[in-house]
Amino acid sequence: MVDQGEKPTIVSYGALLSALEKGKLYDEALQVWEHMLKVGVVPNLYAFTIMASIYAGQGRSEMVDSIIRDMVSSGIEPTVVTFNVIISGCARNSMGSIAFEWFHRMKVLNFSPNEITYEMLIEALAKDAKPKLAYELYLRANISLLTLPTVEARIRHYKWEVKYEYKSQDCYKKLVIAINGKTPGPSIIAQQGDTVVVELKNSLLTENVAIHWHGIPQIGTPWSDGTEGVTQGSY
CATH class of the missing domain: 1.25.40.10 (Tetratricopeptide repeat domain)
Structure with a gap:
């Protein structure tokens, strides 16, 4: 042109x-x-x-x-x-x-x-x-009588690896337990009705790991919440 x-x-x-x-x-x-x-x-x-x-x-x-x-x-x-x-x-x-x-x-x-x-x-x-x-x-x-579309529920997958890493959270380098290299750990983003699936790999050589879900319903996985060794398994 x-x-x-x-x-x-x-x-x-x-x-x-x-x-x-x-x-x-x-x-x-x-x-x-x-x-x-x-x-x-x-x-x-x-x-x-x-x-x-x-x-x-x-x-x-x-x-x-x-x-x-x-x-x-x-x-x-x-x-x-x-x-x-x-x-x-x-x-x-x-x-x-x-x-x-x-x-x-x-x-x-x-x-x-x-x-x-x-x-x-x-x-x-x-x-x-x-x-x-x-x-x-x-x-x-x-x-306001506006009709918003219903959001379809989704299955959200996350892969976490727990291991020791050196971090300087308070300007002093020390050994901490991190998830995917982060401490605090990564966020889970979901909405009501979603199913969250977390695959956890424990790379700590001498310790077990238990993740506490703060009361989020464990449908079909009751062993994944509660007190470690009592109502919740550790890995």
């Missing part, structure tokens, strides 16, 4: 920006955006929205603000889709707190959240280890 002396249209730029955003090629997308502005192609709502998503995915809230200001100054009003895209960008990058801030801002600006808003925000908060807040939003959506 350029070789033939034709200038790409906003449709061409929008399609390219969208492809780069989906591939998380943010730096390349910013270069395309800058070139588009340089050659005088005027952004439309779609292009502005993609850029808002890109900056949100980078955690650059000040640039998201700048994009929205540029939209308004160009006579283009943000829509609920614009805010949903911003929240979705935060969700994909596990930035639940920032997504929650944008949720509040869209309400301050008199944009009513829809089902997609709540879905994206609940996903972001769940990824950011904020299950209680995610559940509160789920209840709020139900009160």
